[in-house]
Amino acid sequence: MSSIKVESSDNLDLAIPKIMSVAYLQKPLEVSIEQEDVPSVSGREVLVKVMAVGICGSDVHYYAHGRIGNRLVTYPHIQGHECAGIVVATGDKVTRFKVGDRVAVEPGVACMSCSWCKEGRYNLCPDVQFLSTPPVKGAFVQFLKHPEEFLFPIPESLSFEHASLAEPLSVAIHAVNRGKLKPGSTVVITGMGPVGLMTVVAAKAYGAKEIIVTDMEPLRLETAQKLGATQVIDISSTDTIKEIMQVTSGLGADLVFETSGNVRALQSTIEMVKRGGSVVTIGFPNTEEVPLNVTLMLQKEIDLFSVYRYTNTYPLAINILVDLGSQIEPIITDRYSLEQINEAMYQAYANRSNSLKVIVFPN
Template sequence: MPKTKLAASEKESVLVPETMKSAYLQRPLEVSVEEERVPNVTGKEVLVKLMAVGVCGSDIHYFAHGRIGKRYVQYPHVQGHECAGIVVSIGEKVTKFKVGDRVAVEPGVACMNCEWCKEGRYNLCPDVQFLSTPPVKGAFVQYLRHPEDFLFPIPDSLSYEHATLAEPLSVSIHAVKRGGLTPGSTVAITGMGPVGLMTVIAAKAFGAKEIIVSDIEPLRLETARKFGATKIFNAANEDLNAAIEEITSGLGVDMIIETSGNAKVLQSSIESAKRGGSVVVIGFPAIEEVPLNITLMLQKEIDLFSVYRYTNTYPLAISLLDTIGSKIKPIITDKYPLEDIQEAMNQAHTNRSGSLKVMVYPNHLQD
């Protein structure tokens, strides 16, 4: 690969290739690795050499079905948005970073001018450019151009692959904050995919005294226990509502957080919440309209919160991950170089019982 010397500052420079490898989704279930030019950076842009990218559930939806809701893939498309790497070049107006800095990438770049951005709810910005959400290209690339305001430093003690988890953990932090979780609360979390597991960590960090979780996969339930779940239930053969009733002496939980996207689980969550409790919804159901027992919600005065991405969560997420350290390792079950992206996506798509977080390494495979 030919290389060009790019100026980073008056005192620093780094050799960056002229071209890079990028993984393109060509059609449903088919990804290919292509060669393209490394982007130049100007102004407040930063060029990040990506060292790790996690495969997210939304990536799998686009990979397999070509759409989520009303968002359709425009082929060919680059996926991936959970990422971290090292700064290799900076624009002339960048003030927060220098070459060599290790960073986590917040994937959603908001306009910061609309009413939602000005209110601090930039996750609702109608003009947000979110990595991998069509038509915005994502992070399954070797080098990513990104604004400095949406990059966050990571300590040397935090690996790149663990730093990528700041993205799903941010969703979970936003969820427990939206629901108003307070120390001493009893929380139930349904669905132990990566976001559900991150929600266990967030609930524990915010002081939940009882964390009840459910899933149908033993691997996911055991990982949840390692992360701090106090009680685990296999929804394939155990009645979660009955278990919650017994654990709480018939009162119900203070908060139930639904991450699975299962419509029936969402419907039953109304029964599991205590009077005056809250239901927090993260998972997208397969169907757009899910009937809920509004009468029961009214009688119990239950608060219903929906969660869409996050705002101002990355510094806390990075701090939590650094504090947890190696204990977070069990969530990363599969590792692939970018060249094997097809196999990585297939694994994430088909091996729910054996895989949690599939990690892709655009530049080299870490130990």
């Protein structure tokens, strides 16, 4: 992989060209660079020069399989939704931003008028337009048009690539909120992909005392320790349930977060959690139906929470990332230019052992 020179906002060219480069997913495992007109903005719209985009697990699913559940890609498709950049133009009704402002982009644009939006659960809005979720085009572009309500200022001390992590960190923050994590809790987090690692960060920020994590990849377990895990369990060589019971003096964890989507991992959460504890499911399984031991759940009176994206998390996510500074750096393992998008996507898809978060730099 060639090295990438990342510009600071001090020397960025804020001129707006007429044509921009765009990465189009043409079919499974094939992305091409095409040219498109740079979008114009009006009203409350903001034009963002996209400086960094993280590749998400959902991007990998669409890239490799062309679908997630009943959501099908219509080719060609633009992927990418974890992004940050700099404002280069504003519509005539924009009040919160000006040219030159550095921003993180919340990718889901909700209607803000349906019953779910009005009760604050806009992640459940039936009309949400979420970047890169078909048929909505995503952020692997040089310039992105986005409503000002879903942009958030970032300080100079936070790099664009670190700011792009506000999106997966938001998933983790929403998960710990759903699970009602209390300071001093003992938590188990299964799966140390980027969202699992961000759940380590969120659990620590919320005051968890013991953070036990599971995976089978050494890089992922090592990174989890760097980010705050107090105990790591290699599931390939350890009886996971027995180990968790030993660590928790036979009680089980207060909270278990399942981030991997692995069916056996989800089923095992019922055994990992203590009586009266909670299980929070984040990762999507590769099958629509997963058998669970409901009898044991009833006997232990377990609360089961599911997580779908997030609501009202970006300001806190940005603050956490600012406080962490360079401590978050181990999660970013790969950097590519937009022209290297094929290599970037394939790295995220095929190299679980040596790759965590892959960042693409469109400009």
